[in-house]
Amino acid sequence: MLKIENLHARVEGKDILKGLTLTVNPGEVHAIMGPNGAGKSTLGNVLSGRDGYEVTAGSVTFEGRDLLALEPEERAAAGVFLAFQYPVEIPGVNNTYFLRAALNAQRKQRGEAELDSMQFLKLVREKLKIMQISDELLHRAVNEGFSGGEKKRNEIFQMAVLEPKLAILDETDSGLDIDALKQVAQGVNALRSPDRAFLVITHYQRLLDYIEPDFVHVLADGRIVESGDKTLALKLEEHGYAWVKERDPALANGAHA
């Protein structure tokens, strides 16, 4: 589904990703862990097409298409979804209106019929069962005045409505208390399916207690330096990221960990 090969990317003239390779198949949940500055968020931003990230080498294909050649909205329509680490507040734009406009824009790009307001409402009601989110939030402006937990839940709710093939969760656990974390994880788990893949980017292992990954990768200094199953996350939790460096002498010198 997603094939990242030898990806190099820079931000403001600084090399951040330095040869990242990763393959994600449908139905799989991959966790990307790593210390601050390892390039975790850069990976999410490059995959979703944010401005200011320059890819200097390597390739990313999504279902055989060159993902990097697509505009952000085309990536969304192709089925890539990024749950933001810091969801943006958009005053004056109604949450429901926005979500319907987004869904219909995607459907239009895919050549599918747009949903009218009744059909959309039905879909929203269905998805509300997955993600506990109050009606009141739906009628407010996008993320405006939402608490940290509400913002993250709104991200997962959007994901439920947009039904992407690949969901990238960028530090969705950051700033959440344990209850909010459980709710978000519950929402994600409800959306797991054999056709849908997840890339869960996180600094801490605790999210993975609730979203159980098939694979765990350690990202350090712009590359994946360790891959394993979920037990790798536990080892990291026990030993800290310093343990990775000890195992990889190349990192010990000049790593930005």
Added chain:
Amino acid sequence: MSQSPASLPFIDALREASNLRLPGSGLAWLDAARRENLEAFIAAGLPDTRAEAWKYTALRALGQRRFALGDADAATHPVDAHALTLPGMNGPRLVFVNGVFRANLSKLEGLPSGLTLQPLSKVLENDPEPLRFALSRHYRETADVFARLNAALAGDGVVLRVAAGARIAKPIHVCFVGTPAQADVAWHVRNVIELGEGAELDLVEHHLATAQHKHLGTLVSEIVVRDGAKLQHTLLQNAGEESTLIRRGSVHLGAKSHAMLHVLELGGALVRHDLHAELRGDDARFDTRGVFVLRGRQHVDTQLSINHQALNTASESIWRGVADERSRGVFRGAIVVAQGADGSDASLSNKNLLLSPLAEIDTKPELEIYADEVKAAHGATVGQLDERALFYLRSRGLPQAEARALLTAAFCRAVFTALPNDTLRDHFSDALLAHLPS
């Protein structure tokens, strides 16, 4: 200070104007007032950008143009009445085509009691005397050059009176239609509006075009809101994209009166709107909400001045501007709190959005306070669309143009939340979106 009047085609085209037969011609006092205003206008010519009031709006190109003094076919141009309707409006309607009243397009039968509504052309024929004071005014400020021209040549407009205590439930729709003619026409409209004590009125002023034209329209509106009266005035300016529209409004507010103005400026190539409010009675209140959305090479200049002259008067002004492509927006908001107008509360906010590197917005809030215990606040900003918000919308699948339009409309819509008519508010929102490049 001026371009040499004699050499300007704009002025030259007025040589024969003193011979024009206008409604009311032959009334000695009106002839005299018109003649004096015309002579004063011709003598002064058009101001250049060294005049403070015209600093950001150059009239050089306008001065090189020659406008016909009138449109002989204005009374007969076919106009589709359906194109003039506004959603949620089914009350009385007055329609002017290229500045001339059109009875066949208007709806004046069955007016509610307490409301007098007539075209100026008819009042000048039948009973001009009550308008003598209003129509004999002289305009001396450089800012008011076009009011002078208007006083010289206006033969039509709205004469509206609401009797004391009368509450007019249905909004009054006044529609100014521009339509192509044999030549580029200059038309001039004079509106005289008065709300008696405790009266209430909802007035919707609507400018539109049936097709592209390059006419010049000037409007001078004098509005008096007597003690305890309430006025809702809503302006939807969707004039022809190549037209020139120059409006001057003055509002005088009596004690405990309240006027609320909503403005949406979308049309016109060159648009100037001067609005002067005088809060003359204690506890008077004047609120304005305005938005302009510009594209192409549009130039829209709004000059707002609010004078607090009595105790405990209040004004709140919220204006936003959007300029795309090579357009230019100008906003000047001046608030004066006169000596003795203690306890006044004035606020002015003007936020602007530049959507293109070639667009320009000049904003200038001014505050002059000569009284004690006054609350006054003002602020102005010029910025761009939030890139983070734009990316957020695109990452959810909205194409760039749609995302920009959505954010821009949201920026503007915030200004219209207080519009009392829901249907009209939705229409404003649609008109806004339709005007944005998408």
